[in-house]
Amino acid sequence: MLADIVRPVGLTLRLFCRFWPQLIALVLLGIVAGGLFMRLATHVAMVNHMAGLALLTLVALTQLVVTVAMFQILRPALPAIRAAQAAAAGTTNGEGETSGTARLTNMVTIALLPFFAYYAAWGFLGDTVRQYSRAALDLAPFGESGNVLDVLDSRWLLFSVAISWLIRRVAKEMQKRGGASSAWQIIVVICETNWIFIGLYVISRWKDSAMSWVMSRNIGSFFQAAGDGMAAPIGKAMAAAPIVTPVEMMPLGISTTLINLFFYMLMPVIWLVMTALIYGYNVRDDQELMRIHQRVERFGERYKTIPKFLRDFVEHFISGYRSRYLPIANGVRLTLSSSVLLVVVLIVGYRLIDWAAAWAWLGATRLIGPHDLDTWQVIAHGVTFLFGSPFQDSSTGILVEPLRICFLAAILECAFALPKRASAQAVGKPA
Amino acid sequence: MSIATQGTRNERTVTEQRWWLRSLLALIVLIPAALAVMSYDSVKTLLGNQDFFAQDVAWKSKARFGGSEWQLTDLRAALGRSDIPPDLVPILVDFTVTVGEPDLQKLWLGCRIMLIDAADRHWLPTGAVSFRQADDAKTCVSAMFSGAKSGDTLKVRETFLVPKDATATIRPAVSVGSERPSFLLFQRPQD
Numbered sequence: 001m002l003a004d005i006v007r008p009v010g011l012t013l014r015l016f017c018r019f020w021p022q023l024i025a026l027v028l029l030g031i032v033a034g035g036l037f038m039r040l041a042t043h044v045a046m047v048n049h050m051a052g053l054a055l056l057t058l059v060a061l062t063q064l065v066v067t068v069a070m071f072q073i074l075r076p077a078l079p080a081i082r083a084a085q086a087a088a089a090g091t092t093n094g095e096g097e098t099s100g101t102a103r104l105t106n107m108v109t110i111a112l113l114p115f116f117a118y119y120a121a122w123g124f125l126g127d128t129v130r131q132y133s134r135a136a137l138d139l140a141p142f143g144e145s146g147n148v149l150d151v152l153d154s155r156w157l158l159f160s161v162a163i164s165w166l167i168r169r170v171a172k173e174m175q176k177r178g179g180a181s182s183a184w185q186i187i188v189v190i191c192e193t194n195w196i197f198i199g200l201y202v203i204s205r206w207k208d209s210a211m212s213w214v215m216s217r218n219i220g221s222f223f224q225a226a227g228d229g230m231a232a233p234i235g236k237a238m239a240a241a242p243i244v245t246p247v248e249m250m251p252l253g254i255s256t257t258l259i260n261l262f263f264y265m266l267m268p269v270i271w272l273v274m275t276a277l278i279y280g281y282n283v284r285d286d287q288e289l290m291r292i293h294q295r296v297e298r299f300g301e302r303y304k305t306i307p308k309f310l311r312d313f314v315e316h317f318i319s320g321y322r323s324r325y326l327p328i329a330n331g332v333r334l335t336l337s338s339s340v341l342l343v344v345v346l347i348v349g350y351r352l353i354d355w356a357a358a359w360a361w362l363g364a365t366r367l368i369g370p371h372d373l374d375t376w377q378v379i380a381h382g383v384t385f386l387f388g389s390p391f392q393d394s395s396t397g398i399l400v401e402p403l404r405i406c407f408l409a410a411i412l413e414c415a416f417a418l419p420k421r422a423s424a425q426a427v428g429k430p431a
Numbered sequence: 432m433s434i435a436t437q438g439t440r441n442e443r444t445v446t447e448q449r450w451w452l453r454s455l456l457a458l459i460v461l462i463p464a465a466l467a468v469m470s471y472d473s474v475k476t477l478l479g480n481q482d483f484f485a486q487d488v489a490w491k492s493k494a495r496f497g498g499s500e501w502q503l504t505d506l507r508a509a510l511g512r513s514d515i516p517p518d519l520v521p522i523l524v525d526f527t528v529t530v531g532e533p534d535l536q537k538l539w540l541g542c543r544i545m546l547i548d549a550a551d552r553h554w555l556p557t558g559a560v561s562f563r564q565a566d567d568a569k570t571c572v573s574a575m576f577s578g579a580k581s582g583d584t585l586k587v588r589e590t591f592l593v594p595k596d597a598t599a600t601i602r603p604a605v606s607v608g609s610e611r612p613s614f615l616l617f618q619r620p621q622d
Contacts, residue, residue, distance in 0.1 A: 018443070021454035028461035035468035076447060138472075374477040381470035396469075 004341050004414075009349065011410035015074055016403055022073050023402035030066035031385075031396055034059050042135040045148040050160050052148055056132050057197040060125070061108075061190065064115045068107045070405045071278045078409060080416035081279050105185040107278050112192055114277060118270055120200040129201060157198065164191040268350035269343070275408045339418060346411045353407060357400040358390035480541070482604070483612035490618045497539050497607035498532030503617040506603055509562060509590075519592050521560050522546065524603045525568065526587040535575045540608035542571040544589045547616065549600035556589040571605075 016023075037058045045052020075082065119125050129149070136148040168191035175184040252260075364383045371379065388397025443451075488494040493502045505525035515521060524544065532538060546554040556570070568588035569577060579585055593601060606614035 019451075021451055021458060025454040025457045025461055028458070028465040031465040032461065032468050035465075035471075076444070374473075374480045377473040378470050378477050381473055382466070385466060385469060398465075 001341065004339070005345055008342070008345055008407070008410045008414045011413060012349075012403070012407045015077055015406040015410060018077060019073055019406070020402060023070055023405065024398050026066050026070050026073070027396070027398050027401045030062055033062045033066075037062060038132060038135065041132060042139055042148075045132075045136050046139055049148045049150060050156050052132075052136070053198065054160060054164075054194055056128065057194045058190070059128055059132075060116065060119060060197055061193045063119075064111060065104070065108055067115075067405070068111060068278055069104060070402070071275060071409060072104055072107065074406065074409045075279070078279075078413045078416075080413050084416050085279070102185065105189055109185070109189055109192070111274060111278050112189065113196060114274060116193075116196045116200055118274065120204060122267070125197070125201055125204070157202065161195045161198065164194045167191050264351070265347050268347045271350065271408055272346055272411060275412045279409075279412060339415075342411060342415055342418075346408075349407055349411075350404070353400065353404055357387045357397055360399075361387045361390050478612045479608065481612055482543075482545075482606045482614040484614070485604070485616040486613055488615050488617045490621045493529075494615050495531070496605060496615050497542075497609050498530075498534070499538075500529040500531065501605055501615060502527045502529075503603055503620075506601075506620055508598060512560065515560060515592070518595050520595055520598050521562075522591040522593055522598070522601065523562070524589050524591065526603075526605070528574070528585045528587055530579045530581055530583045530585065533579060533581045535577075535579065538607060538609045539571065539575045541606075541611075542575060542608075543606045544571050544587070545604045545606070546591050546593060546597075546601045547604050548593075548597040548602075550597075552597065554591050554593050554597075554601075557592045559592060560590060562590065 037055060041052045041055035041059065043052075044055055116125070133147075133149055168188050171184045171187040171191070175188070361383055364387065365380075368379055368383075384396060386397060386399050388400045486494065486496075488501070488503070490503070493500045495501075503524070504527050505523070507523055509521040509523055512521060524546070526544075544556060568586040570589060571587055574585050574587050577585065602619055603617045604614050605617075
């Protein structure tokens with residue numbers, strides 16, 4: 001059992017020692033490119049709000065590309081993952097026929113939607129948009145004409161999405177004619193990023209409006225009261241007790257604690273799924289997916305009995321999505337079916353890295369001591385540069401982010417190298 | 432031995448070694464570049480708000496600063512006030528400013544007149560004590576909004592409260608937004 005815990009930790013350190021210059025260089029490139037794109041987006045937004053917003057998508061895309069590239073760099077040191085990819089691709093040497101850039105764009109394409117969903121769900125999308133909006137306000141004299149987000153409520157938004165769709169279509173056509181050129185693939189990715197980014201942000205705004213509309217009705221307050229009652233029965237009971245307890249001393253309800261714990265544990269698991277997704281881009285073996293459960297396997301067999309012309313008709317519509325998002329299903333399956341101990345190591349280790357980074361940040365600030373606000377703003381950038389920001393996103397810390405990526409890759413490598421999975425593969429292979 | 436353990440013991444390829452070295456060298460450029468991109472705005476604000484580089488001005492001489500000519504005309508202690516604690520001394524500093532460029536509201540933005548002692552302690556003007564003004568002296572901020580034109584001469588006076596032990600070494604200093612992080616540091620009157 002101890003060996004199971006030590007193995008991913010040891011592998012993390014070995015990966016870090018072997019690849020640290022490449023990983024740190026990539027994080028730095030991400031910081032430089034992200035900062036420059038943000039600056040460019042705000043300056044362009046002063047001329048045209050829509051163009052500024054379109055450029056802003058590149059900030060989020062940069063972060064994704066850097067993350068994917070970091071995982072890609074670690075790949076040579078992950079033999080179990082390479083073996084699984086090779087087995088799925090039907091090659092023996094573990095290397096596909098695609099070039100490095102094409103492989104990277106493929107990985108980015110696959111990770112695009114889930115990454116942005118995560119990015120939006122954890123509030124990073126809102127952070128990026130807020131940062132952009134503040135930078136634009138700073139540029140506009142006295143904040144006049146600085147509301148660059150007004151385009152999100154205008155019909156020009158649809159126009160922008162339509163332009164992206166047209167460019168994407170042209171790029172797809174050119175890709176078909178001129179072979180698998182990665183330049184066209186990159187254009188397709190940027191266009192897709194554009195509408196996913198804008199779409200998710202608009203949906204999040206509409207969701208708020210819809211929720212406030214529902215809550216403003218009588219039925220809304222009924223549901224809220226019912227929800228509160230169910231969510232915190234102990235808290236309610238204590239509040240009703242005759243001893244007056246200050247509200248800040250009230251213990252959290254057990255359900256609230258459990259929900260908080262769930263989300264605390266969810267983030268590392270989501271990142272493992274994302275890692276599996278990035279590495280599993282060519283693990284597109286339907287058979288492997290079908291083995292999840294007997295019912296799914298039976299469903300697959302029944303699907304094959306459908307007449308071929310009908311199957312072709314269905315395939316016409318779903319094949320693109322199936323080939324792209326089958327790895328998601330595989331990633332989820334892999335995460336859930338790996339050993340419980342490994343998942344525990346993942347959650348504890350991931351959170352330990354975050355915790356240590358936050359304490360390193362705090363320790364550094366204590367060491368530096370008090371200064372005036374302007375000086376501290378500059379020093380804080382230096383500390384955040386090393387350890388990331390405990391208040392925002394820790395992915396800018398040049399010491400933390402490479403370690404986090406190595407840890408995730410090490411966990412996945414250990415999951416792929418589990419004897420259970422190896423034996424399942426051996427059974428699955430034809431004699 | 433598990434596959435995971437074998438993995439990192441694989442020999443590094445020549446390409447990997449080459450990229451390792453290239454990345455290491457790239458760090459020399461990327462670290463300052465990333466720091467610059469991250470902290471550009473904060474450094475700009477810091478330089479725009481702080482006084483780092485002193486320009487020494489000799490007694491009785493003038494210095495061009497913020498579009499105007501500045502001259503220290505007096506630095507004196509105002510003794511004899513019974514309402515001030517005995518360990519504090521009120522100090523009056525007088526400047527004569529000949530306006531050059533008249534856009535004072537822009538050029539003198541964030542105007543700051545200070546006293547600096549030998550231990551690099553700074554004092555800003557106080558509103559805790561006031562003296563009857565016999566002449567038409569203005570404070571730095573009121574001079575900004577006086578509507579002075581090019582060629583006009585302004586009397587600028589500020590009042591300070593400093594500890595008695597600092598009075599032997601204090602020197603007046605002037606800093607304005609258009610010149611920061613540089614500031615004028617005047618020599619004490621010689622007589």
